[in-house]
Amino acid sequence: MCAARVLSDHYDDVTVFERDELPDHPANRTAVPQGRHVHLLMARGANEFEGLFPGLLDDMVAAGVPILENRPDCISFGAAGHLLGTQSTLRDEFTAYVPSRPHLEWQIRTRALAIPNVRLVRQGVAEPRYDPVRERVTGVLLEAGDESSAVPADLVVDTTGRGTRLPVWLEQWGFGRPTEDTVDVGIKYATHQVRIPDGLLKEMVVVAGATREKPIGLGMLLYEDGLWGLTTYGTGKVEPPHDFAGMCDLADDILPAHVGRALRQGEPVGDVAFHAYPMSRWRRYDKMRRFPTGIIPLGDAVASFNPTFGQGMTMTSIQAGNLQAVLRSGDPDIAGRLAKATAKTTWPVWAMTAIGDLSLHNATGEARWWYRPVGGLFDQFLGAAETDPVLAEWFLRRFSLLDSLYMVPSARLVGRTIRHNLRALLSEKVGAVRSSTREREPVPSR
């Protein structure tokens, strides 16, 4: 839908072919099974979507989507075993929107399909139509039809998600497959909707990430319908708790105590949903030497990241922004320029999640030599950020992709981290010496 919005400024007619039923209200869809699980919209993604569809954020809030504006007390955010986003570490300017995935999708879909030169055809695409003489894609063949029903197009955008078949077609057309960067994360999700009585929690976003020692995490988000999405997940093929009782036990274990107590007073609604996400995958179209004209991939079809980092929708919105910039540039090599721009915006996020997964989440995959040392440094940084608002803000602004991940911490911030952790280590040591001295002191006799 974001691609359709961008194309509508540059092409006379834009047709979205969608295989799935698209409900005229917010609802889960069969072809997007991940929509049943907690989806966190990063601040950068909210900004990008608003840029494409002005008024979207206000309309979401008017429709009841929680907005956390100047309300750092509403967030409890834990990353890699460190509790970062809390009242004491988040500054007031922190703003977050919390739409459920079906709601966000519906808002965006309604806007995209209202654009006069965008139309929806509810049919699946079987494959692109390829002209080997001109080495270009000339349109698409639909699933329900034969060669005579081919639809001509100047540009085909493949937004079919993780299951894209573009690599297969490229090979058939003689271009070879793109190489792939992968990280075997073995993530398993289980999600319940829960009704928690009003007044028990001031938080609306509660996240506790998995760690190497405890490979199970949990996310709780209060959505526009007043229900909480409660997702537990395991990393490195570990099964998360599936039933409500098990989820409550996990909450007691890894969340602040009052959150676990509130959850126990909640009531699960409907059935539990499951999802398996075996592998993060980045198809390196930017590294292909030859590529046909007339077709581009976008969204998860290019890169899909370990979903527990909550980056996927934001990265898709950023790719749509890249497409807008390329089309505005007027460069005829749309695919080549887009692939390069997307590689540039994808790389730092891919590196951050790969470092997290390979050094903290028991994932397997090709690790660069510097992943582990950088992972160790980040662990130190996050430890200090637990009680230092400046460091917490630095991290959270980059994690939510508001600031560029190409910016490494300045020497001043590294110094602050070292000082902070040395002080903490020292006071721990002094505490230990004091208590052992007390233990050695003779007990006064009566």
Ligand SMILES: Cc1cc2nc3c(=O)[nH]c(=O)nc-3n(C[C@H](O)[C@H](O)[C@H](O)COP(=O)(O)OP(=O)(O)OC[C@H]3O[C@@H](n4cnc5c(N)ncnc54)[C@H](O)[C@@H]3O)c2cc1C
């Ligand atoms: C469990 C889970 C949790 C996640 N949590 C988050 C999160 O917290 N935050 C976040 O930002 N992201 C999250 N993500 C990632 C996010 O869901 C994706 O990044 C995002 O949906 C990608 O959008 P897309 O349009 O590329 O693909 P999709 O949303 O997968 O959409 C693909 C569309 O293509 C259609 N289609 C497929 N094949 C055809 C065909 N041949 N013809 C016609 N139509 C076709 C499908 O019906 C579907 O509508 C999560 C993902 C998972 C798996």
